Amino acid sequence: IVDYQAAIRGNAELQQADKSREMQELLFGFTDPANGRIVPGLIEELQNRQQAMSPYVDWGIQPQNKQGYTK
Numbered sequence: 001i002v003d004y005q006a007a008i009r010g011n012a013e014l015q016q017a018d019k020s021r022e023m024q025e026l027l028f029g030f031t032d033p034a035n036g037r038i039v040p041g042l043i044e045e046l047q048n049r050q051q052a053m054s055p056y057v058d059w060g061i062q063p064q065n066k067q068g069y070t071k
Contacts, residue, residue: 001027001043 004027011020029041040048 004042 004023008020008023008027011017011023025039025041027041027043029039029044031038
């Protein structure tokens, strides 16, 4: 992910917007304009895979910490 992000920035600096956009869509996903379908990127797929593979650890649910650990 870090390598892709560096490549995105490098292509943006070199004013290669098409390559930068393609890599950004690969990482973060995009919405298909033809049918409005959301296509997930690599980051979301990785998060979904990790959550699906840990059904026995809190059933894949992470608690929301609304308060700090210290008072």
